[in-house]
Amino acid sequence: MPEGQAIHRIARLINERFEGADVVASSPQGRFSDGAHLLDGLTAGRAEAWGKHFFMPFADGGSTAGTDGGPSSGMPAGNSSPGEEAPNSAPLNARNAMAPSAAPLAETPLGGTSLGDDGPVWLHIHLGLYGRWHLTGEGSDAIVGAGVRSGNHNAVNVGAGSTVRLRLAANGFTADLTGPSRCEILDGPGVRAAVSKLGPDPVRNEPGDRERFVEAVRRRRSPVGQLVLDQSIAAGPGNIYRADCLFRVGISPLRPGNKVSAERLKALWDDLVETMQADVPDGVIRTVPESLRPEPAEASDVRNPDAAEGADGEDPEAQRFAVYHRTGRPCLRCGTPVAEKEMAGRRLFWCPSCQR
Ligand SMILES: [Zn+2]
Numbered sequence: 579m580p581e582g583q584a585i586h587r588i589a590r591l592i593n594e595r596f597e598g599a600d601v602v603a604s605s606p607q608g609r610f611s612d613g614a615h616l617l618d619g620l621t622a623g624r625a626e627a628w629g630k631h632f633f634m635p636f637a638d639g640g641s642t643a644g645t646d647g648g649p650s651s652g653m654p655a656g657n658s659s660p661g662e663e664a665p666n667s668a669p670l671n672a673r674n675a676m677a678p679s680a681a682p683l684a685e686t687p688l689g690g691t692s693l694g695d696d697g698p699v700w701l702h703i704h705l706g707l708y709g710r711w712h713l714t715g716e717g718s719d720a721i722v723g724a725g726v727r728s729g730n731h732n733a734v735n736v737g738a739g740s741t742v743r744l745r746l747a748a749n750g751f752t753a754d755l756t757g758p759s760r761c762e763i764l765d766g767p768g769v770r771a772a773v774s775k776l777g778p779d780p781v782r783n784e785p786g787d788r789e790r791f792v793e794a795v796r797r798r799r800s801p802v803g804q805l806v807l808d809q810s811i812a813a814g815p816g817n818i819y820r821a822d823c824l825f826r827v828g829i830s831p832l833r834p835g836n837k838v839s840a841e842r843l844k845a846l847w848d849d850l851v852e853t854m855q856a857d858v859p860d861g862v863i864r865t866v867p868e869s870l871r872p873e874p875a876e877a878s879d880v881r882n883p884d885a886a887e888g889a890d891g892e893d894p895e896a897q898r899f900a901v902y903h904r905t906g907r908p909c910l911r912c913g914t915p916v917a918e919k920e921m922a923g924r925r926l927f928w929c930p931s932c933q934r
Pocket residue numbers: 909910911912913914929930931932933
């Protein structure tokens with residue numbers, strides 16, 4: 579399952595293609611026809627991730643601005659001065675002015691929208707184990723990564739038997755969504771209710787998040803290795819960050835949450851923030867500390883562990899991970915064989931010597 583950093587990356591990729599655009603939405607598979615019909619023709623706002631959840635606002639916006647037919651209706655977005663705007667559009671435009679970046683494609687009536695604002699129609703997606711986006715259009719050819727691919731999926735994209743739950747199209751781009759565990763339309767209160775069930779997200783790392791995380795872990799007696807995967811305690815980390823960030827800060831995943839000091843949990847939160855944020859741009863998880871990383875084999879390719887294995891012999895994961903998927907191999911810090919056990923239904927990896 580894609581971890582949170584991958585969903586943040588997907589939100590960026592989707593925004594680069596669709597933010598501010600009037601979208602054509604459909605459900606080739608048919609299972610999301612009502613939702614797609616609702617989105618069809620609306621203007622896409624800025625998508626955001628919270629943990630493994632993806633939220634994207636849509637509103638009746640861009641194309642309706644020109645319905646009065648004034649002389650400015652054919653002008654490129656951004657060329658009209660504020661004085662020409664109708665009075666009732668002032669609040670939206672004021673928020674546009676505060677948006678961090680100009681919309682690349684069109685005027686963005688949703689530019690200043692915050693997660694869960696009332697008004698927009700919200701698309702909520704959780705990819706789950708099998709969900710994936712397929713992107714086509716300029717700049718999309720080489721996209722790889724957890725939960726997203728460039729769009730060559732002809733076997734599934736047309737006609738009866740299509741697995742495309744939702745297709746968004748605009749400006750020569752398409753984004754096809756297949757196999758999500760969740761794909762639904764929400765209103766503002768619905769988004770806020772969904773987010774309220776989630777813990778702080780290390781990629782977002784908002785004020786107070788570290789303290790929320792530390793308090794939530796220290797209230798519980800479950801092993802910290804289990805708590806880190808609990809999305810109501812920390813939203814976004816999956817099995818790789820769970821294993822490797824606990825290793826990086828030296829905490830045994832078996833230690834009960836209430837027996838880990840606040841100082842060590844702060845260090846764990848900060849490490850989740852650092853590693854997950856660093857992995858957002860290309861979506862590739864690299865959690866092995868640079869100082870412990872073995873000399874890379876000549877032909878190794880961090881994107882392709884199989885290729886690395888051919889060149890490197892037997893420990894390709896060590897180019898990317900410290901303990902994850904390295905059962906029985908020597909700990910990169912102390913040489914003790916990496917241990918594995920199942921915890922909460924997932925494979926857990928750790929060093930029994932240097933994690934306490
Ligand atoms: Zn060790």
